[in-house]
Amino acid sequence: MVDKKTKNWAGCPIRFGMSQFGDKWSFLIIRDLMFKGRRYYNEFLEAGEGISTNILASRLADLEHNGIISKRQDTEKRSKNIYRLTEKGIELMPMMLAMIDWAEKYDDQTEVPAEFINKLRDSPEKLRQELLNQLED
Amino acid sequence: MVDKKTKNWAGCPIRFGMSQFGDKWSFLIIRDLMFKGRRYYNEFLEAGEGISTNILASRLADLEHNGIISKRQDTEKRSKNIYRLTEKGIELMPMMLAMIDWAEKYDDQTEVPAEFINKLRDSPEKLRQELLNQLED
DNA sequence: TAGATAGCTTGTTTTTTGCAAGTTAAATTA
DNA sequence: TAATTTAACTTGCAAAAAACAAGCTATCTA
Numbered sequence: 579m580v581d582k583k584t585k586n587w588a589g590c591p592i593r594f595g596m597s598q599f600g601d602k603w604s605f606l607i608i609r610d611l612m613f614k615g616r617r618y619y620n621e622f623l624e625a626g627e628g629i630s631t632n633i634l635a636s637r638l639a640d641l642e643h644n645g646i647i648s649k650r651q652d653t654e655k656r657s658k659n660i661y662r663l664t665e666k667g668i669e670l671m672p673m674m675l676a677m678i679d680w681a682e683k684y685d686d687q688t689e690v691p692a693e694f695i696n697k698l699r700d701s702p703e704k705l706r707q708e709l710l711n712q713l714e715d
Numbered sequence: 716m717v718d719k720k721t722k723n724w725a726g727c728p729i730r731f732g733m734s735q736f737g738d739k740w741s742f743l744i745i746r747d748l749m750f751k752g753r754r755y756y757n758e759f760l761e762a763g764e765g766i767s768t769n770i771l772a773s774r775l776a777d778l779e780h781n782g783i784i785s786k787r788q789d790t791e792k793r794s795k796n797i798y799r800l801t802e803k804g805i806e807l808m809p810m811m812l813a814m815i816d817w818a819e820k821y822d823d824q825t826e827v828p829a830e831f832i833n834k835l836r837d838s839p840e841k842l843r844q845e846l847l848n849q850l851e852d
Numbered sequence: 853t854a855g856a857t858a859g860c861t862t863g864t865t866t867t868t869t870g871c872a873a874g875t876t877a878a879a880t881t882a
Numbered sequence: 883t884a885a886t887t888t889a890a891c892t893t894g895c896a897a898a899a900a901a902c903a904a905g906c907t908a909t910c911t912a
Contacts, residue, residue: 589822589824589825589826590746590826591814591815591817591818591819591822591825591827592742592743592746592811592814592815592818593739593743593764594818594821594822594825595742595814595817595818596739596742596743598821600738600739600742601737601738601739602730602733602737602738605729605732605733605737606729606730606733609727609729618858618859619858619859619860620857620858620859623859627730628901629901630900630901630902631859631860631861631902632860632861632862632900632901632902633899633900633901634859634860635859635860635861636900655857655858655909655910656908656909656910657857657858657859657908657909657910658857658858658859658909659858659859666821669817669820670817672813672816672817673810673813673814673817674729675813676809676810676812676813677728677729677732677810678728678729679809680728680732680806680807680809680810681728681729681731681732682728683806684731684735684782684803685726685728685731687726688726688728688731689726689727689728690728755889755890756889756890756891757888757889757890760890765870766870767869767870767871768871768890768891768892769869769870769871769891769892769893770868770869770870771890771891772890772891772892792878792879792888792889793877793878793879794877794878794879794888794889794890795878795888795889795890796889796890
């Protein structure tokens with residue numbers, strides 16, 4: 579949870595962002611949804627980052643409450659819930675891509691594929707469109 | 716502190732970002748340095764966000780350790796330390812601007828001046844250059 | 853119909869944060 | 883030059899949050 583008690587986190591855009599998705603687990607969940615095609619509770623859990631079940635549940639609830647992700651029962655298997663980015667969540671993509679661009683420069687262990695980073699720098703609009711297509715139902 | 720024990724936060728760019736500057740106080744310090752012209756411990760403290768002295772000291776040390784900010788004794792008043800963004804820190808600007816752009820859309824209490832947001836959307840390169848000039852010594 | 857799967861919830865321990873007070877070095881004032 | 887103030891922390895302690903382990907409930911599968 580990102581801090582509900584502190585007064586007035588709105589106003590300043592950075593403060594507002596922090597109150598909406600500003601902790602490491604939320605970022606990783608958004609990453610999973612945006613770039614990794616993960617959509618189920620179990621997929622987030624097993625992503626190998628080591629998030630606890632209670633924290634995952636809490637972050638999913640927060641992100642849903644903030645309108646960044648949506649939760650729906652899977653129509654085929656009704657014991658599963660599908661999480662996806664809302665429009666509001668999808669619009670975080672430029673920020674996420676800027677972070678990826680930065681990290682690729684400074685993390686000498688980066689695993690970002692060269693193809694991805696080249697596309698990001700040479701034709702970002704094309705990359706964005708491809709990623710958006712993958713997010714469609 | 717963003718989590719030192721967990722193994723291998725490098726590799727994934729989002730995870731790497733989180734390990735380098737991924738908590739709300741770090742974001743706010745970077746905001747202060749990047750956009751608000753704040754450079755002294757006391758200015759961060761009195762920014763009105765309510766950060767504790769020990770947390771501020773800890774975050775400044777972390778950011779310095781990660782090469783995102785630098786710390787120097789003020790030459791005029793040697794009891795003061797000047798903090799500034801390094802090149803690595805300055806290069807977080809696209810990410811920060813993307814976050815501002817997003818927050819302006821979704822925070823109905825946004826305080827981002829219309830002039831700023833218009834420039835960000837119409838001539839981002841010009842805005843970036845102006846902001847960079849302000850960061851120069 | 854007896855597991856197994858999926859998505860949580862509930863304790864309990866450990867870690868981090870927030871708050872108040874104290875410390876140290878440099879600068880200013882008396 | 884002694885006394886006070888400023889600036890930047892550090893320390894100790896209580897409170898909050900996170901991590902860990904276990905348990906629970908509703909599907910679904912064999």
